[in-house]
Amino acid sequence: MTKLLSLLLAFLVLSPVFVRSLNPSLNDDVLGLIVFKADIQDPMGKLVSWNEDDDSPCNWVGLKCNPRSNRVSELDLDGFSLSGKIGRGLLQLQFLRRLSLSKNNLTGSISPNLTRLENLRVIDFSENNLSGPIPADFFRQCGSLRAISLARNKFSGRIPDSLSSCATLAAINLSSNQFSGSLPSGIWSLNGLRSLDLSENLLEGEIPKGVEGLNNLRAINLSKNRFSGQIPDGIGGCLLLRMIDLSENSFSGTLPDTMQKLSLCNYLNLHKNSFEGEVPQWIGEMKSLETLDLSANIFSGQVPTSIGNLQSLKVLNFSANAFTGSLPDSMIGCANLLALDFSQNSLTGNIPAWIFKLGLTNVSLSENELSGSTASSMGNSNQKLQVLDLSHNALSGEITSAVGVLSSLQFLNLSRNSLMGAIPASIGELKALGILDLSENQLSASIPLEIGGAISLKELRLEKNFLAGKIPISLENCSSLTSLILSQNNLIGPIPTAIAKLINLQTVDLSFNNLTGSLPRQLANLPNLLSFNISHNHLQGELPAGGFFNTISPFSVSGNPSLCGSAVNRSCPGVLPKPIVLNPNSSSDSTTGSLPQNLGHKKIILSISALIAIGAAAVIVIGVIAITVLNLRVRSSTSRSAAAFTLSGIDEYSHSPTTDANSGKLVMFSGDPDFSTGAHALLNKDCELGRGGFGAVYRTVLRDGRPVAIKKLTVSSLVKSQEDFEREVKKLGKIRHPNLVALEGYYWTPSLQLLISEFVSGGSLYKHLHEGLGGNFLSWNERFNIILGTAKSLAHLHQLNIIHYNLKSSNVLIDSSGEPKVGDFGLARLLPMLDRYVLSSKIQSALGYMAPEFACRTVKITEKCDVYGFGVLVLEVVTGKRPVEYMEDDVVVLCDMVRGALEENRVEECVDGKLQGKFPADEAIPVMKLGLICTSQVPSNRPDMGEVVNILELIRCPSEGQEELG
Template sequence: MKKLISLFILLLIVPISVRSSDPSLDDDVLGLIVFKADIQDPNGKLVSWNVDDDSPCNWDGVKCNPRSNRVSELVLDGFGLSGRIGRGLLQLQFLRKLSLANNNLTGIISPNLTRLDSLRVLDLSENNLSGSVPDEFFQQCGSLRSISLANNKFSGKIPDSLSSCSTLVAISLSGNQFSGSLPSGIWSLHRLRSLDLSDNLLEGDIPKGIEGLNNLRGINLRKNKFTDVVPDGIGSCLLLRLIDLSENSLSGTLPSTMQKLTLCNDLNLHKNLFAGVVPEWLGEMKSLETLNLSDNSFSGPVPTSFGNLQSLKVLDLSMNAFTGRLPESMINCKNLMAINLSQNLLTGGLPSWIFKLGIQEILLSGNRLSGSMDSLFSSLIYNSPQKLQVLDLSGNGVSGEISSAVGDFSSLQVLNLSRNSLDGSIPASIGKLKVLGSLDISENRLNGSIPSEIGAAICLKELILANNFLAGPIPISIQNCPSLTTLVVSRNSLSGPIPPALAKLTNLQIVDLSFNNLTGTLPKQLANLVGLLSFNVSHNQLQGELPAGGFFNTIAPSSVSGNPSLCGAPVNKTCPTVSPKPIVLNPNSSDSTPGSIPQSLGHKKIILSISALVAIGAAAVIVIGVIAITVLNLRVRSSTSRSAAALTFSGGDDFSHSPTTDANSGKLVMFSGDPDFSTGAHALLNKDCELGRGGFGAVYRTVLRDGRPVAIKKLTVSSLVKSQVDFEREVKKLGKIRHPNLVALEGYYWTPSLQLLIYEFVSGGSLYKRIHEGSGGNFLSWNDRINIILGAAKSLAHLHQLNIIHYNLKSSNILIDTSGEPKVADFGLARLLPMLDRYVLSSKIQSALGYMAPEFACRTVKITDKCDVYGFGVLVLEVVTGKRPVEYTEDDVVVLCDMVREALEQGKAEDCVDARLQGKFPADEAIPVIKLGLICTSQVPSNRPDMGEVVNILELIRCPSEGQELV
């Protein structure tokens, strides 16, 4: 420790730029220890760096010159380091290589780093360094040969002083936000072999003078904003192997000087504005292995000279306007592995040569090609079918049947024959394709049934058979494709039930069975598919109740429409609870005959049809049922009224006193204060006093005799509530809970048919109304919102410390008092149920749509307090954005979590903040709060933080300004 202190004192006293007249190993130890002090090492990668060592040469990441024993290389790639690059490294006067790539280093870059006289290689790529690169950084770059600042967050212009680093051989500044024009002085670096400025915001034209780079092997300007033409001088860089100018706005035609680049093996001009005919001289670049001219405006025929490119492996001419037939000369391209000519105007039959080269990927979609599928497969089979991995002929005019020989393509992973004119049936041999991941043969004229052998394609992820004439059932064997994520068989003539086996496909995300003739009920097991994003069964003949839970709690009405016998909330049709039994007439009855009534009832014999008798009998049953239900309701109301009225006459004290109990009046317990009510039963039965309704019951306002208002929840789960002993035990536990952000439970009332919970009355209304119905003076400022979020978090953290799970957190269960403080209500009510059954819970809190954690739908996952954390995360996003957790539009269902997560990934998180707060909220608080909300809504419970951690994070985020409030 003394040595460490002395080293730091030495560092403070002696300027780093001054070298000792008698350099020793302490200079290197000092520099590295000071460097380590400025960074964090969470993975303990630098544990071997000991200040008491006389030499750092055995430290991890450190390499010394064997002659001088001075540090020559410091390579800490992928060590997981964070923090800033401090001045300590400037002590390493003999350092030749510094590589800190793939860490989490932040801050700006010091201009002094390149002043190390011996430094040859500097690699700071894959970090989070930011700011501009100072001009001085390159003014004294000594003998630097390679520099990489790739994949950081640097911005501003590339310094002109870069041209002064005459020894540079390799420059990589890719993956940053450099802007402005490319400094023309960069072409003066005559030793340069590799230049990578891709993935930036550079603009303007590519300056002239590139012909001076006689040693240049690779130039990558991909994904910038360069305009104008490719400079002629590029043809003078005869050693060029790689040219990548893709994703810019370059235009015109290709300079003819490029034909001299006979060593070039990779030419990428993808996504520019090039136009006109591709010149024949391009075939003279005989070393080309990859040629990408896609997404431009090239026209005319594909040059016949391409047949000269015998080294060509990948050819991509997609998304242009090429016409005519593919040249037969390309049969000479013996090394071709992938060809993409999709989205052009090619015509004629399918070229035979393309299937004789043993190509692995063939993409010809979106052209005007014709021909027979039979001849196509014959060519493929004859020429090594085991090599083909991707075949996409979609959107052409191919006709004929799919040959059973398709099963011979054992390596096929993607087969897309959609939007053609194919007919016949799907061959059973499709099941031989053991590695097939995607099969799309939609929008053809296929008939027959879906072969059961489809289940043998065990790697299938996408199965799209829509818009054909397929009939028969959905094969049960589909359950043997465990990786299936997409199943689309809409607009066919499929019949029979939906197989429950679908529920075994746990990876399903998109299911479309619409516009068929499917019958039966929807299997309840489908609710267990936690990954569902879309499930469309509209326009079939399905019946019965929709599955409950999971995705089906938020399913769009349009996804189940067109099924007249389907019932449930999405179709706005109540499911019948009791089905009338059929009426059976006894033909052997002695006092009646079929179709008649007893003679004693009239002088005339009245003949009634069987259907008439059935109708009359059914009507009688309905009438009797209505009368019985009415009588029962009257008895229940009478009992309820008597029980409620008894509140006026019964009383009780706190826990230390015995409450009054009467067999007729029930038992009332108030934990403190006067138990008598001024309005009694009238408050409970008068709609004017009702405050709201939830999954566990209705809430009414009434007043004690001392004038103090209270809220009474009349539980509607009487049949599920525990016994009186268990009920009272649980309620008394809840009554002892006191927290500034929890609604206090003041007492309870018990009879076997009526249970009441008596709460403190909070006058400010619910958070839901303040967010979604607030206006004028009720509008919530940013400070109001974050105060509510923090208060709710503290209340949940307190409950979780007591091992109580809320289960029903939502904005309508958070009340606002007169001082603006939040108070969480309805906590712990699930403890009153006999068991924490998922179905009962989900049905009781189905009004909390969008707040429910996904584990409710998965019976194998334990429900813990992390489901409250999920609901809290949704609540956070609701408060910040002002949007409901789930909102319906005419065409879609918008899930708040998904919307915010997508906006955050696109760097538009601030746009999610409530529009009423625009310009009136601190982004440095809002963005972290949004991120916290998304973390809390993680699909995996273990990835969600504890509420105690949430409180700590919120208190760190919140930075209230003194004397100034954002309104």
């Protein structure tokens, strides 16, 4: 049976008629559907019940049969996740009435013969990836076709004139494609048409005359095209029209008077065109209107009083026009009105009281010239109001306490007015309020403590007022707060620690106030901060260490003379001594520092600044002497045969930890710090392993014969303090992972810091890829294991909230068993003075690995920077090419090269030529695609490293038996 069927399928493709004549007993529907199935992919196994050995398909999923003829009448495979092309097999279904393949991933074009199925009534191919033009004669023989939908595909070209041949069509939906050109004039001859949707295309020109011929038309949607000209007068002849959407085109002129005949129309949208003139009074005759949107046009004059006749109206949008005068009181007749938008006009007068008496949920009157007070209008406010925007007007007076009765309010914007007085305490009664904007007014007094009652607040904007007093600690109750903008006021007192509890905060601006005190250290724990501006206050002390504050912009902390820290380029002193008062005439040994009462005017007072200057001079002198002594010791130490651990002339050590005022502190996290080499290990070029942005790395050996690597930091001036340095190093020393280089210990003096790490013998990934270390090259399996191991190490770091910042092939080392070990992680935590620009030049010194957000101060540096660097590393490992390569007359960026090759279906050519075809394409290509996803320009589009590990393990599983390809 199977062999016979294969032969029949081959004949079927060539000639369906021949197959039927060859064996009339075979069911044409089964054959046609099996051929259709052969052309598509079914990843979800939805069509598993389609068995080629069945005599009838009527029990197959997605099918319905006519009970009399037992032939397929409906094929409905909506949302089956199918891909592939729509083949000729469907032409066998001669009794098919409904064909629906929507919401799949089908590609290719459509057959010009489909409409020749004489019984076909409905075609729905919407929401796929079908493309190309519709064949010119597609509609030439459309039989009894009643409805066709090709919406949300990629069809292009003109809408064929043959469409006018389908006299039986009642519904046409060609929306969300790329159709161009003008409308076929014959479309108005389809007098059976009830629904026409051509929205979101590239159609242009004027609407051809004759629209009145569509006397059965209920809905027309031509929005989001390039149509121009006027609305044809004949539109008034379509008396059954209920929905008209001509928005986002280039229509112009005035509204034709014939439209007043459309008494059944309940939806009229003319948004974003160039209509002009006054809105005619006859608009009130369209009494079925529920939505009327004339926004973003050039309408002028006053709002017609007849609007009040539209008792069914629910949504009214006249925004972004040139309306003048006041809103008519007749509008209180719009008893069902829910949303009202007159923003961006030139309306004058007071806010009508009827606005707060209707059951409105959304009101926007922003950017007008309204005046008066809000007090009287809100007196009888309804409790359904959710959005109230009165911003950018000329409102005055105080904000009435009656605002508290708007219990459903979610958005309140009264900014850019002339409101005065205090913020009413009743604001705290608005439990649903998410956004409160009272900025750019003349509000005074303090921020009410009751504001903490607005527990749903996400954005609080009070900038550019005259607010005084302290920042209320009750804000800690607003746990959803993401934006806190209180700048340019007269606020005093400290920044409350309570703000550190608002873990969702992203933007904070407290600049240009009179805030004092130090910043709470807990602020460093805020995980989502993108901006924290405290400039131009009177804050003092040390900036918080860690988190966002390690990369805070100097601009955000400027204008605070007593602040210290890396961002303000001002070191933080220890506990300063009190001023010393010396008596030059006294021989007493008293240490009280006081003067005899009878000394009179003879006294010398040394201020703190003078002492600091003297101290600085002394330090310089001592430093010169120390350097001389150290150099002498370095020279002498190289001649010692069994010197104990001596680094750059430091005294000998034999126990751990060791601290000496004259030498420094050495700490090993496990075991005794006995070393077999001395200072020459750091100074002798023969022991140097490499150099990076932060210093050189050397190899030395412990007394037990175990080698270690020592990084000698050359950025001592950027290290904040011994306490902070040691705290961070100890955290890093606790991190253990098979694919991370273990930190063994550290050495500290104020002028020298060393990091002692596990020594990895196999060299760096960079040398293996680009310098052919050892004369060998990495096999595919070795490369894949390096990629996977590196991904696991980064995922582990990110779980510990540690960003590597410095991922590149020279920082991935290969041990003796071929496993990758990532080093140099967490350096940014040791150097809190680094901002992202120093990081760019120091840590991210390897060109090509740096994520694009390093160049933008407003974008937060997150773990997604590591994901970007990892993506570049993946492409480097697979292709064997450097991230950026300089040719004779060109610069080749690896990401761009691979992405271009992928678009041209030649991505296999990018795999390292050293592999000579010995790699599984079903692993290499998905890995490269993963690398490209990781290097997305938008951080949120990059996967997490945990997801990357899962994806890599899924890629590897199907080919575990292909080791021989390595």
